[in-house]
Amino acid sequence: MLKKIILWLGLVALVVTGWLLLPSAFWQYVFFLRIPLLMGVLLIALPFLAKGALKSMLKNLFVLRSAVQIALTILGATVAGIAVTFVVAIILGGAPARFGVPELPGVSSSKVWYYALAIALALPTTLTVFDLSREEMEKGKRWSGLFFGVSSGIIFLFLFKLTRNFLSVDKVPGLNESLVKVVSFFTKHSSAKGYINNSLLIDNHFDALVFFIVLLGIYLITFKVFMPNSLPPKKNQIEAPALLYVMLLISVSALLLGSLTFFFDYSRISVLFFWVALAATIYRLLNVDHYFTLKDDPEQPQEQTDFAALVQKRLDKQEPFAKDTLVVVCASGGGIQAAGWTAQVLTGLQEELGESFTKAIGLISSVSGGSVGAMYYLDRFTDKGFPPTSESEEIFEGATANSLDAVGWGLAYPDLWRVIFLPFLPDILTPKVRDRGIAIEKDWQGHMKTPERPKTLADWRAEVEEGNIPLPVLNATLVENGWRLLVTPAKFPNPEQKKFFDFNSLYPGKDIDVVTGARLSATFPYISPICRADDRVAGKDRKIANYHVADGGYFDNSGFVTALEWLEELLGEKPPQTGEETTPEIKRILILQINPFPVPESKPQEQPKKEKKRGLFMATIGPLLGLFKVREPILTSRNLTEVELLQEWKKGRQNDGKVEIKYFPIFFPSITEEAKLGLKTAEQEVTPELKAKQSFYSAEGEYEPPLSWKLTKREKEEIRKGWNKIVRDKEGTIEKLKNLWLDKWNMK
Structure with a gap:
């Protein structure tokens, strides 16, 4: 306790001493420089956070795939550094005249420090992308990217200098007078001090203006060249990395917000308050929102789907001896x-258990990322009722393809335009890619089997009715009431009682692309925006309740609730059928739960982990972290309990024989306690295999998967290795599943 008191007194003394010793002008300049200081800190902090506290969220942002991407990112970081520097120069040079504060001593008027500061701000990003990109490319390519990136930065500065000289007031007659008139017009109710000196626009402002023109050129070129589309990616196609868009956003924010604060601080107007108030007004008056696109479907089913008939059609693909066995898949x-x-497990199980396993799948209920994996899996099915083994690699590559770059483009362009009070621009300039959600759809579509022709729910319905694919259900959540939204070609019973809508009931007569359905289910927070149906389509039909749709994981991250309700409906007592018998005689049901996380520990650790200094973190973020952490153990426990209840319920209702129900959760493999300890040993004692574990685990052995929509080559390989590990485990889940399927049930 005494030590803490002494430490507290020392901190107080340090703060008071700093306040007394530093002149008041210093603190005034800190206030005036708040925007460039914030952006500068962001430029410096992001790389460190990507390798430390926010590794799971930011690390893959800095892992680039080619020398060109490294060069583009270094150029972007240089531009961002220059943007921050120019705003600093404007404030330091103009604050004495505009705000009446004394000049800050020791500030040089030489422009050399501009470039030195810009390089210093760009350096952390440059070094971090060079270091982390080793996961994707060899050292020679990284050095090439570094060389071209530095060269591009120098060329950019040279082009800026040429443009500055070309547009100088000495060479363009009347330019200065025009600029002075513009400034005078906007400052007629305040003051032109800090902008004009002796009837001339101050050089720092002119430099910033020229820089903005050059930056605008880069911004527009990047917009046009790298706009997402649904074409399949070419082998050597150049893609702008998401980190470049982050640098562009920092550049635009520094210039825009820095200029606004310099202008409005004279009148003591809060730019943040003004911005939020105006944005809220525009969003309200112009009905600004994020949308997904509906299509017309006159053949959409009006009556409840006959699940028994669909299952019978599906099982007709099986050999006669296997038609009494049903598989239900839940993808978390x-x-x-x-x-x-999800993609690896489903394709891997077909290889391990045979085609009979895939043809027995009657339902796939998926959530969020699991829906994306299920989408690519179903996309490769043929009329034989299963995907060819030769296309397993395409399924996996589609499911794990990088979509973060498309998200970055959406943030830097259509989504940014909404924030800066230009909400009409996306409909004018990017009508087919109106936000980052649609951008990610376009990217996903490019990896589908027929990228030129998007599949829709209606296409899936035709395939389901033919028995070619199992019934897919992509689970999402409705924000306004918290109900589930089942994006599926079928129509489910009892929606009000069980608190859900299926797509056909909520959007009668409408259809959507499959990638749109997957995006709705996988509306991963901030990666893809919460959205609603486009008013220009949905608004014409008053029957459509236009809810906002969020990630399915908010309600149930396992997909198990929907699967259980479907099974209850399928296994429930039916009235006698007349004519042709359509009710399948199901004797065995296998429920698979695909979990992308390790199995929760069955008992508390005997040795508690070393205490971390996370008091402030737990006081602020702890409640949210607790909500997130308890979700998976609760779902695991609840799912197991519900399977047991389903088994008991079926026993009580069955008079002429029992339906055997087996439940197998398939978890991503966890590392052993020895591995956890090994991660903390000296570098020379850590084996290459143990190092690879750190792709998904922290140094303390905690599971930390990437939270961005991007996987590195090593992380993709770790998914494959994880599958191979559980397959080789002679006492593991897959071995038990093989014994059940191939030996006990004889489904060879």
């Missing part, structure tokens, strides 16, 4: 890692 959410794990 968890971002892109869940998408990859």
Whole structure:
């Protein structure tokens, strides 16, 4: 306790001493420089956070795939550094005249420090992308990217200098007078001090204006060249990395907000308050929102779907001896890692258990990232009722393809325009890619089997009715009432009683692309925006309740609730059928739960972990972290309990024989206690295999999957290794599943 008191007194003394010793002008300049200081800190902090506290969220942002991407990112970081520097120069040079504060001593008027500061701000990003990109490319390519990036930065500065000289007031007659008139017009109710000196626009402002023109050129070129589309990616196609868009956003924010604060601080007007108030007004008056696109479907089913008939059609693909066995798959959410794990497990099980396993799948209920993996899996099915083994790699690559770059483009362009009071621009300039959600749809579509022709729910319905694919259900959540939204070609019973809508009931006569359905289910927070049906389509039909749709994981991250309700409906007592018998005689049901996370520990650790200094973190973020952490253990426990209840319920209702129900959760493999300890040993004692574990685990052995929609090559390989590990485990889940399927049930 004494030590803490002494430490507290020392901190207080340090703060008071700093306040007394530093002149008041210093603190005034800190206030005036708040925007460039914030942006500068962001430029410096992001790389460190990507390798430390926010590794799971930011690390893959800095892992680039080619020398060109490294060069583009270094150029972007240089531009961002220059943007911050110019705003600093404007404030330091103009604050004495505009705000009446004394000049800050020791500030040089030489422009050399501009470039030195810009390089210093760009350096952390440059070094971090060079270091972390080793996961994707060899050292030679990284050095090439570094060389071209630095060269691009120098060329940019040279172009800026040429443009500055070309547009100088000495060479363009009347330019200065025009600029002075513009400034005088906007400052007629305040003051032109800090902008004009001796009837001339101050050089710092002119430099910033020229820089903005050059930056605008880069911004527009990047907009046009790298706009997402649904074409399949070419082998050597150049894609702008998401980190470049982050640098562009920092550049625009620094210039725009820095200029606004310099202008409005004279009148003591809060730019943040003004911005929020105006944005709220525009959003309200112009009905600004994020949308997904509906299509017309006159053949949409009006009556409840006959699940028994669909299952019978599906099982008709089986050999006669296997028609009494049904498989139900639940694919949990968890971002892109869940998408990859779902695709790997489903294709891997077909290889291990045979085609009879895939043809026995009657339902796939998926959530979030699991929906993306399920989408690519179903996309490769043929009329034989299963995907060719030769296309397993395409399924996995589609599910694990990087979509973060498309998200970055959406943030830097259509979504930014909404924030800066230009909400009409996306409909004018990017009508087919109106936000980052649609951008990610376009990117996903490019990896589908027929990228030129998007599949829709109506296409899936035709395939389901033919028995070619199992019934897919992509689970989402309705924000306004918290109900589930089942994006599925079927129509489910008892929606009000069980608190859900299926797509056909909520949007009668409408259809959507499959990638749109997957996006709604996988509306991963801030990666893809919460959205609603486009008013220009939905608004014409008053029967459509236009809810906002969010990630399915908010309600149930396992997809198990929907699967259980479907099974109850399928297994419930039916009235006698007349004519042709359509009710399948199901004797065995296998329920698979695909979990992209390790199995929760069955008992508390005997040795508590070393205490971390996380008091402030737990006091602020702890409640949210607790909500997130308890979700998976609760779902695991609840799912197991509900399976047991389903088994007991079926026993009580069955008079002529029992339906055997087996439940197998398939978890991503966890590392052993020895591995956890090994991660903390000296570098020379850590084996290469143990190092690879750190793709999804922290140094303390905690599971930390990437939360961005991007996987590195090593992380993709870890998913494959994880599958191979549980397959090789002679006492593990897959071995038990093989014994059940191949030996006990004889489904060879």
